Amino acid sequence: MFESLSDRLTGALKDLRGKGRLTDADIDATAREIRLALLEADVSLPVVRAFIGRIKERAKGSEVSAALNPAQQIVKIVNEELVGILGGETRRVQLAKTPPTVIMLAGLQGAGKTTLAGKLSHWLADQGHTPLLVACDLQRPGAVQQLQIVGERAGVPVFAPHAGTSVGGEGDLGVDGSQAAVAVAQAGLDEARARHYDVVIIDTAGRLGIDAELMKQASDIRDATNPDEVLFVLDAMIGQDAVATAQAFAEGVDFTGVVLTKLDGDARGGAALSVREITGRPIMFASTGEKLEDFDVFHPDRMASRILGMGDVLSLIEQAEQHFDEAEAQRTAEKISQGELTLDDFLQQMLMIRKMGPIGNLLGMLPGAGDMKDALSQVDDKQLDKIQAIIRGMTPEERDNPKIINASRRIRIAKGSGVTVTDINQLVDRFFAARKMMSQMSGRMGMGGNQRKTN
Numbered sequence: 001m002f003e004s005l006s007d008r009l010t011g012a013l014k015d016l017r018g019k020g021r022l023t024d025a026d027i028d029a030t031a032r033e034i035r036l037a038l039l040e041a042d043v044s045l046p047v048v049r050a051f052i053g054r055i056k057e058r059a060k061g062s063e064v065s066a067a068l069n070p071a072q073q074i075v076k077i078v079n080e081e082l083v084g085i086l087g088g089e090t091r092r093v094q095l096a097k098t099p100p101t102v103i104m105l106a107g108l109q110g111a112g113k114t115t116l117a118g119k120l121s122h123w124l125a126d127q128g129h130t131p132l133l134v135a136c137d138l139q140r141p142g143a144v145q146q147l148q149i150v151g152e153r154a155g156v157p158v159f160a161p162h163a164g165t166s167v168g169g170e171g172d173l174g175v176d177g178s179q180a181a182v183a184v185a186q187a188g189l190d191e192a193r194a195r196h197y198d199v200v201i202i203d204t205a206g207r208l209g210i211d212a213e214l215m216k217q218a219s220d221i222r223d224a225t226n227p228d229e230v231l232f233v234l235d236a237m238i239g240q241d242a243v244a245t246a247q248a249f250a251e252g253v254d255f256t257g258v259v260l261t262k263l264d265g266d267a268r269g270g271a272a273l274s275v276r277e278i279t280g281r282p283i284m285f286a287s288t289g290e291k292l293e294d295f296d297v298f299h300p301d302r303m304a305s306r307i308l309g310m311g312d313v314l315s316l317i318e319q320a321e322q323h324f325d326e327a328e329a330q331r332t333a334e335k336i337s338q339g340e341l342t343l344d345d346f347l348q349q350m351l352m353i354r355k356m357g358p359i360g361n362l363l364g365m366l367p368g369a370g371d372m373k374d375a376l377s378q379v380d381d382k383q384l385d386k387i388q389a390i391i392r393g394m395t396p397e398e399r400d401n402p403k404i405i406n407a408s409r410r411i412r413i414a415k416g417s418g419v420t421v422t423d424i425n426q427l428v429d430r431f432f433a434a435r436k437m438m439s440q441m442s443g444r445m446g447m448g449g450n451q452r453k454t455n
Ligand code: GDP
Pocket: 107, 108, 109, 110, 111, 112, 113, 114, 115, 116, 206, 261, 262, 263, 264, 265, 287, 288, 289, 290, 294
């Protein structure tokens, strides 16, 4: 899922790369591309409007980070806004202070409630909980049996009405069916208390469409069991209908969290991007297949970087911001533009970059780096260690004015730092070449001392 959305968003942002400055027209064009990408992914219109509004406002506003170039800043803003509409912080299950914790599942028929009951109970059992599944879907023929099979697979016990008891037969629609479901839920809860299960997961009946009776039954069960969590299970493949369904359940039953299912399908992802914003309830879990293990806690930040297809670039951006010293960068930019960069500055720059981690890792985070693994493996930290050792072996005067490094000085430095004279020659030559190039470039780009550095 999210593939076409991801492709389009990445494409829109890629166009910005290499631009030193962004005009309002650049931002508008990018915003238009993002808007189309979201609409095509079935994100609901009000959500798209609000999202684009915030992106434009932030991109054109005074939000300027000296550590990032303009394109990186837009990526950062889009990423943060995506995390925002996906819910911000990861939301964990609220456990009851006095067990058992009661978790009720609600949603349309076929949304994946019963499957989820198995996954959730399996996941909780893995964490040392002792869950009990309660089969309250007495309407869909075979639903109770399906939960029993799911429970068996998950290794979790199932509390189900016995055939022939007074709790009502399967396929029994109507008030009696509803009362029967409530009775089963209550009996399941009693069973959990008596046998010390610490989590009760109640599987409820769904319908093919939204109707009053379905909502009443769900809210009756909710009132009778007072759940700690009511999870609304939403099939991500239903596209635009997701919003109306979520709204109906929010009003009819109210829920504390959302579980998105069938994220493995070719859904366009609009449900995921709309449901939190529309209902104000967090997405808590994601289901990505029919097997027990195809299930995970929903992390808005990870999902956002997956959608943007640039997870590692985002961590690079974060690290750059963390280690960036604005005053220092400003000073260096001034020196570069005046052709006055010294070996000491060079060393300081290198140390700053190295604070971010091994150089191969940093380069490997760049987009497209996957194809260059071999080349990157040549860039090793040992070479940088060598450069550092050479510069440290120089006197402050030599670092400040590398022109004075004559043959006899080269021999001394080589001995002192345990390298060959050729190594020294290479470093000094490269330094002069780089200094010349950087100063020419900064002149062409109009980078004066009082302008912001573009990396
Ligand atoms: P319920 O009516 O809400 O209880 O829905 P079920 O749990 O019976 O699920 C309906 C169908 O969707 C079943 O065939 C499940 O195997 C399938 N299903 C549930 N979750 C997922 C999922 O995350 N991915 C895929 N591909 N299929 C799922």
